Every structure is written in C-alpha cells, then in structure tokens.
Amino acid sequence: MRLLQIELYKLWHNTISKVLIFGYFLLILSISILSTIKIDLGPVKFYLAEQGIFNFPYIWHFNTFMIALLKIFFAIIIVAMVGNEYSHKTLKQNLIDGLSKSEFLRSKVYAILLFVLTSTFLVFIVSLILGGIYSDYNEMAIIFKDLEYLVAYSIKLFGFFTFCLFLTILIKKAAFSLGFLFLWQVIEGICYGLMKWKLSDIIPQLSAEQVFVFFPLNAIGNLIKEPFSRLSAFQNIADQIGDGFTKNYDVSLISILIVLVWSFIFIRGSYILLKRRDL
Amino acid sequence: MGFFKNSVLTFNVFKGILARDRKLIIPNVKLLVTNKASNRFNFMQITTPLLELNNLTKKYSSLIAVNSISLKLIKGKVYGLLGPNGSGKSTTLGMVLNVINPTSGDFKWYGGKLTTHQALQKIGAIIERPNFYPYMTAKQNLILICKIKQCSVASIKEQLQLVGLWDRRDSKFNTFSLGMKQRLAIAAALVNKPELLILDEPTNGLDPEGILQIRKLIKKIAGLGTTILLASHLLDEVEKVCTDVIVLKDGVKYYEGPVNEMSQSYGYFEIASESEKTLLTFLEKHPCIGEIQKVNNFLKATLIDIIDTEEFFKESQKAGLNLSHFSKKKPSLEERFLSLTQINKNETPTD
Incomplete structure (x- = not known):
C-alpha cells in the first residue's frame, strides 16, 4: 500500500501524467458517443447502435477490443513514469533514501495493476450501460455471458504495460523505448514473414503460425480477436457469397498463459536489470 | 575484544x-x-x-x-x-x-x-x-x-x-x-x-x-x-x-x-648551526628525531614523539652546539596529505 501511495504521489504531482491518465479514462467513457453515430444520406441509412454491436454478449467482445486500442495512450504514461526516474536521476535518489530495488519495481507494477483494474472496471460499466440501452437481449444469462473477454482485456493490458515497463528500464529513455516498441512490432512482423517463407523448409513439423503465437506483441494481440467479422451484417454477406464462414473468437486459455508468462519474464527481467546495473 | x-x-x-x-x-x-x-x-x-x-x-x-x-x-x-x-x-x-x-x-x-x-x-x-x-x-x-x-x-x-x-x-x-x-x-x-x-x-x-x-x-x-x-x-x-x-x-x-x-603529526624542527656535522650527529642520536633532511640552509628534522622544545634547546647547548636557526613547525593538512599519498605510492608495488 505504501509503495502504491508513493507511485501515485509521484504521478499525481506531475501535471502531464495527470492529464494523460484522466484523458485515457475519459476516452474509455467516451466510447458511448459511438452509439450516437447516425449517418442519414437519403437512401443510405446507417445507425451504428442498431448494427447489433451493442447486443449482449457481443458487446463484451466489441468493447474490449475497441477500448484496448486506446492502451497505447496509457503506454505513454507508463513509459514516462519510468523514463523520468532515469532522466531526473530520482531512481538513484529513491534508492539512497531507502527504497529497495524490488520496492521500486513493485511500486511501478502495483500502479500498473491499479490502472489495469480501473480500466477494466470502466469498460465493464460502460458496456453494461450501453448494452442496457441498446441491446436486443436482456436476460441475465445472456448479459453475463462471455465475460471472459474482460479477463482477457485486463491480461492484455497488463502484458502490454509490463512490456513497456521492461523496455523503458532496458533503454532508460522514454522516447526511445516508445520508438523501440513500434520497432519491435515491425521486427515481429518481419520474423513472421521470414518464418512463413523458410521455417517449413528447415523444420517441416513446425508452421510459422505455431511459433508466432509465442511472440509477445502477437500473443498480446491474440488475446481478443477482431470482432468485426462476427457482426451479423458481415456474416450475412459472407453467407450470401456462400463462403461458409467459421472462425473461433473465443479467448483461448493458451494465449492467456503465454501473455502471463511474458509478463512474468518482463517483470523478472526488469528486476534483474535494476539489480545488476550500477547507477 | x-x-x-x-x-x-x-x-x-x-x-x-x-x-x-x-x-x-x-x-x-x-x-x-x-x-x-x-x-x-x-x-x-x-x-x-x-x-x-x-x-x-x-x-x-x-x-x-x-x-x-x-x-x-x-x-x-x-x-x-x-x-x-x-x-x-x-x-x-x-x-x-x-x-x-x-x-x-x-x-x-x-x-x-x-x-x-x-x-x-x-x-x-x-x-x-x-x-x-x-x-x-x-x-x-x-x-x-x-x-x-x-x-x-x-x-x-x-x-x-x-x-x-x-x-x-x-x-x-x-x-x-x-x-x-x-x-x-x-x-x-x-x-x-x-x-x-x-x-x-x-x-x-x-x-x-x-x-x-x-x-x-x-x-x-x-x-x-x-x-x-x-x-x-x-x-x-x-x-x-x-x-x-x-x-x-x-x-x-x-x-x-x-x-x-x-595535520600536525609531531611537527618538525628547522634547525641550523655553524658546525653542521656536530648538529647532525646530535640529531641522529636524539630519541625524538626521526628523519633528517637538508633543506636550503638548514636541516629539517622530523619529530617522532612529543618533545619539550626548551629541554631540547638546553640539551643542544650542553652538546656544545651554537644554533643559528631554530624553529618548530607543523605541516598543514595539505602537506601531510601530499606526503602521505606520495610515500605510499612509492611503497605500493607497481604492476
């Protein structure tokens, strides 16, 4: 509790991080504005809320996927709150003042956990309200079906933020670690391409997809699959084309496990870096 | 213990x-x-x-x-x-x-x-x-x-x-x-x-x-x-x-x-006499005197123990010395620091 207090105190007195944190949570709330999108062009009428995206239990899938896209805003806060400790040399000062290295790291991880839980809770509330207004179904059993998307959402965020934490401790500079995050995305893409091209030649039993699920960013992305092709409108089109469209949208236990293992590696790796390095 | x-x-x-x-x-x-x-x-x-x-x-x-x-x-x-x-x-x-x-x-x-x-x-x-x-x-x-x-x-x-x-x-x-x-x-x-x-x-x-x-x-x-x-x-x-x-x-x-x-150690004497040889033998025999160096026109005798200056002066007269210059000095911390670090540098083996 003391560690969390220390971290929140640091964030609270920094105007920029305060604005970003509130901005992020406001953005989550503002997803409800989406429901008011109405396009009325004579013959073409489009009313987003009536496309079925707010139907229970589909809304859990849709909202967690959409809101998870906002996580990059929050990644900036995570990266800044760690990078600043290096650039202001306050990490050094904190240690001298009697914070242990593990306490320092824990204060950051607790803060991440708190934000992940808050964010998940907000998604839950927003979805519940939107669904309550627009959903065609409101039986209890249907409303609370597919809540595993919320679990996946929180793990997705936690995995992503611990990755940011690790990168910043590794690189020590906020801006560079954000840059490296994007670079990493590209690297994963390139690796995937290379594996698709060559891997089956080297090890015939292994396909590129099988290996690719273990890559951190891909694993984080895999937690919640894109929900668009599940929309009834989309499905109708697919049916008309006659292309039987089946895809598994469930949250798989394996991907949860992969991300949790990565989170553990990132936190442990951050600790080892902190412990080994001289300041 | x-x-x-x-x-x-x-x-x-x-x-x-x-x-x-x-x-x-x-x-x-x-x-x-x-x-x-x-x-x-x-x-x-x-x-x-x-x-x-x-x-x-x-x-x-x-x-x-x-x-x-x-x-x-x-x-x-x-x-x-x-x-x-x-x-x-x-x-x-x-x-x-x-x-x-x-x-x-x-x-x-x-x-x-x-x-x-x-x-x-x-x-x-x-x-x-x-x-x-x-x-x-x-x-x-x-x-x-x-x-x-x-x-x-x-x-x-x-x-x-x-x-x-x-x-x-x-x-x-x-x-x-x-x-x-x-x-x-x-x-x-x-x-x-x-x-x-x-x-x-x-x-x-x-x-x-x-x-x-x-x-x-x-x-x-x-x-x-x-x-x-x-x-x-x-x-x-x-x-x-x-x-x-x-x-x-x-x-x-x-x-x-x-x-x-x-900074003080025991200080040192700056001392000079017309017959430098007698002075040197006297100083070398004295129990309170350590190293002796010739600096300019006088000898610099480093003290290795507390010494009564007056007593020392009387002793020197008994030994038939006619001192032309005599003063007790204490090195500054800076001098001490320099001499300390320099001596030990010579003593530590170079590798």
Missing part, C-alpha cells in the same frame, strides 16, 4: 606512517603508551559501528576504482573522506548507498542488524548533484521522501527553516538555483533526523557564499551530535569540520585517524 585489538594495532601502523615519513612502517610500542589520553579510546567504548566496510572492491573492466577498503564508522564523529577527484570516494559511497554493486567485499550497516535499504531509511545522504522531481515543489519533494523513509512529515518545516528555504517551500524544484538545490538536498537528508549524514562534495559547484552557508550548516548539524561522513577533495574543508579523516587515493586507503594528528 578482537575488534579492539585490531583497531589499536591499525592505529599503531598509521602512527608509524605518520611518524617516520619515508622510513619503513614499524609499529611503535611507545606511541600506544604516550597517547593513552587522546580520543582513540572512543574506539573501546562503542561496540557496534554504524557502518563497517570489509575489503570493499569495485572494478570497472581494467580499472580498479575502489581497492579493498576496510573501514568502521563510529557514532558521534565527523569523518572526512579525503581524496583527489577520481580517487574512489563517490564509488565507495555509491556502494554503501545501494546504487553501485561491489565487485567483491561487503559492508554492514548497524553491525548487520538492518538490511541496506532499511539502514538507508534511518540515515541521510546526498551524493553529487541534488536529484529531485523537478515538477514538484520543495515541500512536495520532502513529503515524498518522508513516505519513502517512513518517517513523520512533522520536521519538514524545521528542516526547511534550517536551510533557509521555508519561504520558497511552494516553489517548484526546477526554479531553484544550484545553491538552493544543494540546501534542499541537505534538508531532505535531515528530514528523518538521521543518525548518520553522508555528504558527497556538498560544496561542489557553489559560489563562495554558498560554500560558506553549507559549511556553517554542516558545523551546526555536527554540533547537534549527528555523525557525519563528508567526502571532499577540499582539504581545508575537511580540516575545518571533521574530527577524523580517511585518506583515499587511486581507490586505496592511505590513512585513517583523527584529523589533528594527521
């Missing part, structure tokens, strides 16, 4: 270095007897040192920044850690302050009763430049430090007043001048009423007025009974505020002991 024996022995060795300038170090039994009354008996009374270093070493690839340093810090003293830039002072402090990992050796806080970070919550330390959160005010920064140190915020006002920053308590840290930042760092180090205050070059980069302010502060704090470890390359600074001094050079400990003994 073992510890006590050791420390007296160590002292003897250092007295040896002091007394015999360029001669071989031989522990001198007489010294132990003659100095009974002086403050080294504090060593006996205190059981656990605040901080104890055992063969602490830090290597950076080929460079040895700190070479097997052993130390004990006793409560109530003001220590000066003396050495030129790059002598390993900051590295040594960095290691005991948990920011640099030692290559080998270890250190114990409070005799090993507390872990390093627990001990650091009880002490105060400033190293190099003051590091605070620039976007927070002076007061907010101190409150954060209280949270980290788990101490009461009650003394924030007192400490800010002590360093003269109470009026600026609500100004952001990044609006402060270097002198103010340094003073805020002192306030921050004092906010938990520390038993030990570690200061690394606290006057570095300050203007004369700032230096004076900081020195006054240190004296004031020392007067309150706080143990202080002051690292500095400024000799007069150490001489003015410290009771004990530790000399480091190239990562090696060269001297450890009370500051007055280091």
